[in-house]
Amino acid sequence: MTSQGDSASRPAVLEAQGISKHYGGIVALDDVDLSLHEGEVLAVVGDNGAGKSTLIKALTGAISKTSGVVKFDGVETQIDSPSDAKAAGIETVYQDLALVNEISITKNVFLGREIVRDDWLGRWFGVLDFKKMDTEIRSLFGKLDVRIADIYREAEAFSGGQRQAVALSKTVMFGKRVAILDEPTAALGVRESKMAMDLVRSLKDHGLSVIMITHNMQHVLNYCDRVMVLRLGKLVAVRNVKDVDGDTLVGLITGATEAGAAA
Amino acid sequence: MTQLDSSTAVSNPGSEAGPFDVLKHNFLQIWQVLAALALIYGFFFIMSEPFRSFDTLLSIFGQASILAILACGTTIVLISGGLDLSVGSIFAVVGVAVGIFMAEWGLPPFMAVGLGLLMGAALGALNGTIQVITKVPAFIVTLGGLTAYKGLAEILASGRDLSRFPDAFTFLGTGNTTPMIIMFAVAILTGLFLTKTRLGSRAFAIGGNEEVARLSGVPVAKSRIYYYMLGGLLAGLAAIVEVAKLNFAMPARGQSYELYAIAAVVIGGTSLFGGRGGVGKTLLGMFIMQTIIVGLSYMGVGTSYQRIAIGAIIIVAVYWDVWRRSTR
Structure with missing residues (x-):
């Protein structure tokens, strides 16, 4: 470096x-x-x-x-x-x-900055776009080599390091x-x-x-x-x-x- | 326990949790509640002959439905780590108000219902606003609301005969089925709100750890006001269904409903301390409580003894919640 x-x-x-x-x-x-x-x-x-x-x-x-x-x-x-x-x-x-x-790993990562759907459901009711958040998290974890298999698990299920x-x-x-x-x-x-x-x-x-x-x-x-x-x-x-x-x-x-x- | 979980969670990197895993996970969370329900239902089924009929089952649902509508709101508030003791009194105010709108002002039912819901929402939001501004504990603020709204309902109702409403209104409370349909609709919407929307899913974060939520940029105070508002709105809806069912309105209705609702929510497995729970659990809890009430009356046990039984069950349910938290 x-x-x-x-x-x-x-x-x-x-x-x-x-x-x-x-x-x-x-x-x-x-x-x-x-x-x-x-x-x-x-x-x-x-x-x-x-x-x-x-x-x-x-x-x-x-x-x-x-x-x-x-x-x-x-x-x-x-x-x-x-x-x-x-x-x-x-x-x-x-x-x-x-x-x-x-709350789950997904919800933790996006807490305060959730991605909502790009349609009327998202605009009017704040319906979340789980698919998009899912994809972004997997690519992020892949990039950083963070190994979390079940991103829908509550955070308490994971070790301190994870x-x-x-x-x-x-x-x-x-x-x-x-x-x-x-x-x-x-x-x-x-x-x-x-x-x-x-x-x-x-x-x-x-x-x-x-x-x-x-x-x-x-x-x-x-x-x-x-x-x-x-x-x-x-x-x-x-x-x-x-x-x-x-x-x-x-x-x-x-x-x-x-x-x-x-x- | 936690260590074991985490090791299994990484043993298989890249694997995705299938729908079956989600189902299994949910089942593991509620199987104790289901088992308790089966035991209680089985007990009365054996003990009481008339309890065995399908009509009994239907009437359990029917009687539970009004309280269950209100309890859906309580579920949201408790998950967010809040508490609203005033919903029983909001229930009374909205019931009386809707009666006045129709019996005295002659408003068409849809308008009376709309205004009643708005009123419920406004009273709930008022609780939430006072609480987030003054930082007085929710218990105290809403205890004040319980008394104050009750007084308001009595003032509004005094000297008025609020009964004999139009058919277009009373149909909302027809038999057991209409309230039941409304209950299931409300439960489904509340469930979708809590699991699929931004505001709803934040309730778990705020109830779980308010400080982390705040530091993550969640507008905690504003969100809380919305949760109390929804609690008030659903208390109002429950009141409307009950007034329609009884075909009269009076300020004494709704007494202790907040406690029964909290009891049902906690029996179902939603935490009294926030962060965990769900509306399906609340329906189960309400069903358990109503089964006990109906079962005991069929066995000839008086209302006073039923109250003692429910009180004992609430303590057991909360103790169970505390115990589960300590063993995590």
Whole structure:
């Protein structure tokens, strides 16, 4: 891949400047900048309570930000709700909030963006076009090598790895530009984690730039291009992954290493 | 259990679930309910001589049909994770209103029916709107609706003789068959709504995990208002059929119907906690409940004891629902 190394020189897809989030007197996120370049995987790391989830929720409109500006392709974009983010081409996989257990894989993938029939039944009554959704899902799963045989089964019938694969596939189907992933391997075993991370890597091949929260330093070093470190709501460092090792990262996260120049 | 399921689900990549699998899947979901129905029906069949006639079976359906129409609406609301305790009172308001439209205003039946349905829908939508705006729990909002709408029905009806309606109207409640036909039509439409349409299928997602639905871009609040609206509409339709059947309207009708409807829905296997269920299950649940009521009366058990029996069954059904959830 050409992406390793010089991703910082490519144009930015998504930029955020001065993002803050206050809960009453508590500052969860303090003046954080972020830039995501075309075709890179950007890791966001930090200890519990560092503000990682708050940052992506503020970026995607899941929570309202106290202050800050989000630019998309250099143009300031108002993102106040999950729908705004989706309209801008940002697709998010939230931790524990990716799929509804009770409904089928098909309905999960198309939830909120169901395809209705192209006739009066669809227009007047919102009758769904199952055939079309079926075809699109099968071709998507085929393309990404996701093995889900029975797409009409409820999501709860599948393993954590399969569920994560479905959630990640959703970003390829709908995310036009950016995929944001909140700990995509949090609940997965070793083998399933590797499958999920390979899938994350392949998101790049489908034209997506990726922001990924993770606790796993190996995943940062093996799968990401750049890494930003948050501590207690503040951005403490941004590094090219090829310039750091695991110990440095852990030092930055805990505060043992003082941050120097940012990449 | 879950692990086993997932391994069988991938063992055969690319295979498609045939219609037989779907049938089997549905049967596995309801076989316990069917077995319970068979047991209960069998019990009364053995215990009571007059219960064995075909007329009894027909009257079970006939009596169940009005409540079943209302329960179709309850099914939608419960699947979406909502609760509407006020449908019994909406039933009373619409019944009285339709009576006034015809007996006092002299409106033609089709217009009275149309206005009555609109009224039911509006009252249901009002519940939903108050709930999504104030975020007061559905239980409280619709409990308020239960009392308030009941009062409204009494005010509307006071000092009025609402009876002797035109034949073109009372035909809607002829015998057991017309209400039954309306019930099946409503059930089929509700089933199609829940399984084939965008709004209907979203009820399962919202009831299953509201937050995921919201993050997926589903307009949760707006959808909820529609579900309550449909619940109110079907309560109104049930009231219209009953007024037509009785040929009079009074505000005391519809009392506790919301509880019987919830009972039937839960007995049938729709979850009280949202996300799962279906209208076929509701019909089964209603049939079970009505079989018990009719069977007990044939055995000479009084209404008070029947109520105790139904109460006990509701608790058992909900306990079963809770137990099934915990073992998943």
